[in-house]
Amino acid sequence: MTLIEIKHLKTYFYLDGEAFPAVDDISFSLNEGKTLAIIGESGSGKSVTALSIMGLVDYPGKIVGGEILFQEKDLIKMKERELRDIRGNDIAMIYQDPMSSLNPMIKVGKQIEEAIKLHQKMDKLALRNAALDLMTAVGITDCEARYHQLPDQFSGGMRQRIIIAMAIACQPKLLIADEPTTALDVTIQAEILDLLRDLKKEHHMAMILNTHDLGVVAEIADDVVVMYCGKVMEISSNQALFDTPLNPYTQELMTCIPRIDDRKRRLETIKGYVPHLSELSKGCRFSDRCKKAFGKCSEELPELKEIEKGHWSRCWLHDIIDKET
């Protein structure tokens, strides 16, 4: 069953009277219990997409079009009060930096209780027990003592576990994780990914995971959305994306990342830099860096098309190949 469907979402930022299309007409959907990875570099719009779903886009940003259908109800049209019942309850979010999302002055146990209290009525003792259960569930040992500690007595990985405990407090149907392991060491990253995978299975929770790391995508995702400068470039199943990437951006990205299992000393490169949102090409966003670009690419934006079943890509080359065959 479809849990969340995003249709033609547009989130723009307005600065000095100019509109910057941080998220520009993106559509995708996610079924219950599945993991969708959104992969993209800085400025790709993956974080703004996450904030749009949560209804947390702040001035000078604004959702200017589209629909976000969560269980067939449009989140964008909802009043703030209705949204508050869903946010943190049915949809929860975890962020990249675990320290800045915790209050440094409040015991972590109390902070977890706060997350429960907002949506469920419980007496003090039940609340405390629920918080301790959550701490155990996310793999924190010696909970009774840890309950009374402050965030700065926790290491980065442990803090991220606290954040996850808060996020799953109300058994959300959808968990949005925005670069949850980027600030962590690889050994801790592996543990947090394991934890997320287990929780997902146990609670039949769907997950949207933002990352820039293809390795993380391969390990955890069912489906993948590739974003570049506010546009979706490719949508695919995990396996198909790595077996047969269709979009030139995805293809080039895969050849230029260094790999631990690869002895080659020289890497492929993508020329140029990720453009700023104020200097986007009117054609394909990747056209000025693409090795396969031709005349039309910088003139006109290609459509996102279903090339193979369940595998979508946005590129003019697909049209040429179509004509030839």
Next chain:
Amino acid sequence: MIEVQNLKKSFQIKSKVLGVEKGVVNAVNGVNFRIDKGETLGLVGESGSGKSTTGRLILRLLEPTEGKILLEGKDISTIGNRAFRKMRKDLQIVFQNPYSALDYKMTIEDILIQPLQIFKIVSPVDYRQEVGRLLNMVGLTKQDAKKFPHEFSGGQRQRIGIARALSTKPKFVVCDEPVSALDVSVQSQILNLTMDLQEELGLSYLFIAHDLSVIRHVSNRVAVMYLGKIVEKGPVDTLFDDPKHPYTKALMSASPLPIPGRQLGRIELKGEIPSAMRIPSGCAFHTRCPYKMGVCEMTPPQMIALEEGRTVACHLYHEGVQL
């Protein structure tokens, strides 16, 4: 080119402010290595392992507590500050964060002329030309000289950082996580650039990174650090194909690979890296090691030479004996 012997650095924490305990942080705890001319030594480890401190000690941005640093056979750790300043041009560093490493109020030209002036690399009439040459070398143009740092993207700023480091014609460069703040699609440009320049100019690098895949690509030899000590050292390919130390094995098995559906043969570590204020007795890694034996808690392991050029500090390996 450069050799480090029994390098140690400890920081005293004196006051008890905001719950910070008094004590000694042993950031670097007896490190030995050698880097030849034109060679790259990759230094890898988790945060808190002392990689960056090691880099800074070699450049004497920090004063070592103990140990020797030999540059072409001369001990530079005991030279007075004034005399050392002259040698500083031989030793340079590229920083992690290209946003904070450049002065935002200076033009690129000013940033690059400063080292030329201080070390009298070229005569003042040639400054312009030299700046142009440096910018060309790192893939930028002469026209960029008049711009300010904020007009560049992260990758371009890192190129400027590299140009600045190379302006004094150094022999040895510390690259401290030079690509970890950059976009994925830009990283490979910078990695290739550093390697090309090394070949062209015969530079020696100490390349510090937490990302094993980056280390694999740039290094000739690799040293793995844990809590201020090197636990394993060896040529890049043999070390990556057949890691010996349990910590190296765990690091490698934890690195995600872009292959979906891969069987995760992960070596799980218990907990996280302990604080450098309370380094465990014996082998510092024994609190997390899945292969812990009785001896590990008591006796620190010695560096043991294995096959060609490989050394490991672990009780599992005795000299010449393979497990």
